[in-house]
Amino acid sequence: MQSLGLKDEEIKKFANTDHWLDYFPPYCISDLKKMGLKVDWRRSFITTDVNPYYDSFVRWQFQKLRAAKKIDFGKRYTIYSPKDGQPCMDHDRSSGEGVGPQEYTLIQLKIVDPKPAALAHITKPVYLVAATLRPETMYGQTNCYLHPDIQYSAFYAGEKEDMVFIATARAARNMSYQGLAAENGVVNYVKGLEKFSGSKILGAALSAPLATYPKVYALPMLTIKDDKGLLRNILFTFVSKFNIIF
Incomplete structure (x- = not known):
C-alpha cells in the first residue's frame, strides 16, 4: 500500500474490512470513466454481507439449493493456513498472491x-x-x-x-x-x-x-x-x- 502512495495513518484504517469497500470503489469508478466506459452506476451494489439485502438473497439461494440436494458441505482443494486454521485466499497473504493448488x-x-x-x-x-x-x-x-x-x-x-x-x-x-x-x-x-x-x-x-x-x-x-x-x-x-x- 505504501507503493500506492498511501500514508501509514491511512493504511491503519484498512484493519477495518469495511474501509476497503469505502476507499477503493470511487477510484475504480474514476479510472473506468477516464477509459470512456459508459456505465449506469445507479445499479452498482456491494456483494458482501455489508449489504444485508444481497446477503439475504445469497443465503436464501444456498438454503434452497442445499434443501434440493444440489450442493453439499465438504472439503475442496485450496491454499490453507495452518496458523489460522482456515483457507488463505489471495488477499489474505503477505506474499504469494496468484498461487493456487497444484494437484499431483x-x-x-x-x-x-x-x-x-x-x-x-x-x-x-x-x-x-x-x-x-x-x-x-x-x-x-x-x-x-x-x-x-x-x-x-x-x-x-x-x-x-x-x-x-x-x-x-x-x-x-x-x-x-x-x-x-x-x-x-x-x-x-x-x-x-x-x-x-x-x-x-x-x-x-x-x-x-x-x-x-x-x-x-x-x-x-x-x-x-x-x-x-x-x-x-x-x-x-x-x-x-x-x-x-x-
Whole structure:
C-alpha cells in the first residue's frame, strides 16, 4: 500500500474490512470513466454481507439449493493456513498472491524385504512416496533417487495408521493436512526415525506400482533439494522431479 502512495495513518484504517469497500470503489469508478466506459452506476451494489439485502438473497439461494440436494458441505482443494486454521485466499497473504493448488498423483514405492537395517524393526508396510504430474508414465520407472545427506522422516499414514511413509518432514507436514494422517495436521513419526539421512536407505529394493520391472532400487543423487521435493524417479530416459502438493 505504501507503493500506492498511501500514508501509514491511512493504511491503519484498512484493519477495518469495511474501509476497503469505502476507499477503493470511487477510484475504480474514476479510472473506468477516464477509459470512456459508459456505465449506469445507479445499479452498482456491494456483494458482501455489508449489504444485508444481497446477503439475504445469497443465503436464501444456498438454503434452497442445499434443501434440493444440489450442493453439499465438504472439503475442496485450496491454499490453507495452518496458523489460522482456515483457507488463505489471495488477499489474505503477505506474499504469494496468484498461487493456487497444484494437484499431483502420489506414488507409493513399497520397500521389499529385506529392508534396510534402519527400517528392519517396522512391521507395517513401508513406502517411499513421490508425487508426479505424469502418472501415465509410471510403467517406465527404473529406479528412485534419494539424496544421501538430506534428512528424511518415517511417519504413520492413513486413517488407521496401517502403513509408514518416508519423505521429508516438510512433505509429511503438507500431507497431514490432506487426509493422509489419522489426525488432521498431526504427524505421528515412527519412534527413532523422526529424522535420518538418505544414506541409510540407499540401495533399498522397491516394488514400484504399474512398473514393468518387478524391482527398482533407491540410488543416490546429489542435486535434490529438500525444500523443492522429496524423491525422484527415473521414467524412461528422462528425469522427472516430483514435488509434494502444498
